[in-house]
Amino acid sequence: MVPLPPPRPLAVTTLGVRWLHVLAATVAVGGGVLTWLRFRVEPFDGEGRDAVRLARAYEWLFWAAVGTLVMTGVGNLGAFAPTLPGGAWRATLDAKLALVVVVLVGSAVRTRLLVRVRRSAGGVPMRLLRxxxxxxxxxLVALLTLAEVLAHG
Incomplete structure (x- = not known):
């Protein structure tokens, strides 16, 4: 049996960046779905303390995951920059990047709403948060779908 050569440092780094990208996407998507489901089961006549508490925790994880996704996404593109395909693949990438901007702007509004809810003495607008x-x-699920198309065609 012929021993395999040791992995190239660049290959290990690229694998690490991809792994970190997938982990951050898992945190963002999974946490988003979990938080949304928690708001769906929270009674509207209550104050929604548990759902709001979960949302506050998710906000920290979400923005950390987004930062990681942006950095590793740029790293992933940079690793393939000279050989990026065009055509339908490029159109899908452009759609994904446009959706990233939409999700980030919407998320900034969502975070601001949660901050406003925390500061208000009145009831929590559960339907709006939901x-x-x-x-x-x-x-995020749409972004994940586009990422799958880009990765596997």
């Missing part, structure tokens, strides 16, 4: 987290989850 819709905001639902839109986040939907946008």
């Amino acid at each position: 819709r905001a987290y639902g839109a986040t989850a939907l946008g």
Whole structure:
């Protein structure tokens, strides 16, 4: 049996960046869906303390995951920059990047809404928060779908 050569450092680094990208996507998508589901089961006549507490925790994880996704996404593109295909693949990449901007702007609005809820003495607008987290989850699942198309055609 012929021993395999040791992996090239660049290959190990590229694998690490991809692994970190997938981990961050898992945190963002999974947390978004979980938070949205928590708002769906929270009774509208209550104050929604548990759902809001979960949302606050998710916001920290979400923005950390987004930062990681942006950095590793740029790294992934940079690793393939000279050989990026055009045509339908490029159109899909452009659609994904446009959706990233939409999700980020919507998420900034969602985060601001949660901050406003925390500062208000009145009731929590549960329906609005539920819709905001639902839109986040939907946008992230759409991004995940586009990522799958880009990765595997």
